[in-house]
Amino acid sequence: MTFFQYFPLIHLMARMKLKSKANALVLSYVWWILEPLLFVLMFYFVFKFLLHRGREDFLIFLIIGKIPFLWFSKSVTSAANALIENRGLINQRAIPKFVFPLVNINEAAYQQVVTFSVLMLYVIFSGYNDFGLWWQMIPLILLQYLLICGLGSCFTLFVTYLPDFRLIVQMFMMGMMFCSGIFWSIGDIADPHLQKMILLFNPMAVIIDGYRQVLMHGQVLNFLAFLPALAISLGLNFIGFGALKKFDGLLTRRVFM
Amino acid sequence: MSDVILSAESVTLEYQSRTGFLKQFTHKAIDDVSFQIGRGEVFGILGRNGSGKSSLLKLLAGTLTPDSGQVVCEPSVTRSLLALGLGFNNNLSGRDNALISCMLNGYTQKEAIPLVQQIGEFSELGQFFDQPVKTYSSGMRSRLGFASAVLAKVDILLIDETLSVGDNAFKQKAENALLKKISGDQTVIFVSHSIQQINKLCSRCLWLEKGKTITVGPTKEVMAKYLDTEQEQVKI
Structure with a gap:
């Protein structure tokens, strides 16, 4: 098969995975909406009612932070296990390794189309409707997809090579959740140097801040601020997919150890 | 051989498994094996349990890469x-x-x-x-x-002892379908410990024992040597 023949295959496998997962649950596709909703409500309950934190518009603020972060964490975690869960196919055919994390990443991305649509509807019903600037969401979503592919491919490599790395992935996601400004705003950080460092080295923090600027505040984005995130994402893709190609044979052995 | 579709050149494969903290167990599954397969040929791999047949098949299928030596096959060959x-x-x-x-x-x-x-x-x-x-x-x-x-x-169908599946009627149907493919220009690599199956289907075969080639050539010649050895072992 040629390189480009794999893309329709990735699309088909991702769609079929979605179908098979939905079929395995009683509420099927309803979970696509229900799961992020339950997460948001849980966070809202903790921060608003137990800790009495958060502002007037805390629910929408939280939703716009948490839903994209859930997309990020679910995709990267699922991509990390992609080779191990496909050992049956890997045992039978010589398929390039980049296919498997991309199937899992695309599966989560297709699901996200529905979740994001509901998010947008909620934003509209909440009275935020600067539609003229919403086109800025497209480069933001593409940047997040690129970041997910980069980190997902690197984690696929690490987890396959050393299964212990799965524990690190969980810790990393927890750390990212606290450092990406989901239940607080980057602007709340008092130290301007620290604020700058987070925006420079945590792409998810910049992306989430960007979603809020567009959807809540109707602002025009300063795209230069996203260049570090773009550079980090491109670098991770280069390392991750490059290594998956270079160490193909080694990874096949690791899957069966 | 005029039109070689796949060849193994001094192929060696080792398995390593982790047995404890920084401890590994190494096992040589395939040891310096070489042969060629022509287009349209039905090639058998014969050997007892644990002789490395399935590992060799995975190397030929391209799912595993050898530790040394190489499996040569055009990228366009499926x-x-x-x-x-x-x-x-x-x-x-x-x-x-x-x-x-x-x-x-x-x-x-x-x-x-x-x-x-x-x-x-x-x-x-x-x-x-x-x-x-x-x-x-x-x-x-x-x-x-x-x-x-x-x-x-x-282009190449690699089969790992599968004709013994299903009920008798399906087994017959499967064998007929396979024979039909073989009578065309299909290249088949067939792994089995069944002498009858190899005899019936393959024109040439390789006898593998503990990962090493014992002999490779036309099925009749290889089979004669294989059966002689088996009889000697039964006598012992």
Whole structure:
């Protein structure tokens, strides 16, 4: 098969995975909406009612932070296990390794189309409707997809090579959740140097801040601020997919150890 | 050999498994094996349990890469390994699994759809073809696996002892389908410990013991040596 023949295959496998997962649950596709909703409500309950934190518009603020972060964490975690869960196919055919994390990443991305649509509807019903600037969401979503592919491919490599790395992935996601400004705003950080460092080295923090600027505040984005995130994402893709190609044979052995 | 489609050149494969903290167990599964396979040939790999037959087949299929030596095969040559019970997503229907299998063999989705229909008919799954594979019996799974591999057009078909599956009627049907493919220009690499199967299907074969080549050549010659050794061992 040629390189480009794999893309329709990735699309088909991702769609079929979605179908098979939905079929395995009683509420099927309803979970696509229900799961992020339950997460948001849980966070809202903790921060608003137990800790009495958060502002007037805390629910929408939280939703716009948490839903994209859930997309990020679910995709990267699922991509990390992609080779191990496909050992049956890997045992039978010589398929390039980049296919498997991309199937899992695309599966989560297709699901996200529905979740994001509901998010947008909620934003509209909440009275935020600067539609003229919403086109800025497209480069933001593409940047997040690129970041997910980069980190997902690197984690696929690490987890396959050393299964212990799965524990690190969980810790990393927890750390990212606290450092990406989901239940607080980057602007709340008092130290301007620290604020700058987070925006420079945590792409998810910049992306989430960007979603809020567009959807809540109707602002025009300063795209230069996203260049570090773009550079980090491109670098991770280069390392991750490059290594998956270079160490193909080694990874096949690791899957069966 | 005029038209070589696949060749193994001093291929060696070692398995390493972790047995404790910084401890590893190493086992040489294939040791310096060389041979060539011509286009349209039916090549057998013969050997007892644990002789390295299945490992060699995985090397030839390209799923494993050797530690030293090389397996030479043009990138455009499609290879499909038929080893039963693997490669299915249990939550997907037989139809969806067959579609993925066809696309992995290089078919486009449009080309694959009529072939998937044929796979459904050949495997005699009836309404089960549209049910998740997890509801299948082991016989149904093997029928689906066999049909998916045999009906798709691939340049090299690699078969790992699969003709002993299913009931007698399906076994006969499977053997006929395979013989039909072999009588055409299909290149087949066939692994078995069944002397009868190798004798019936293969023109040349390789006898493998503890990962090493004992002999390689026309089936009659290899078989004569193999049977002599077996008889000697029985006497002992």
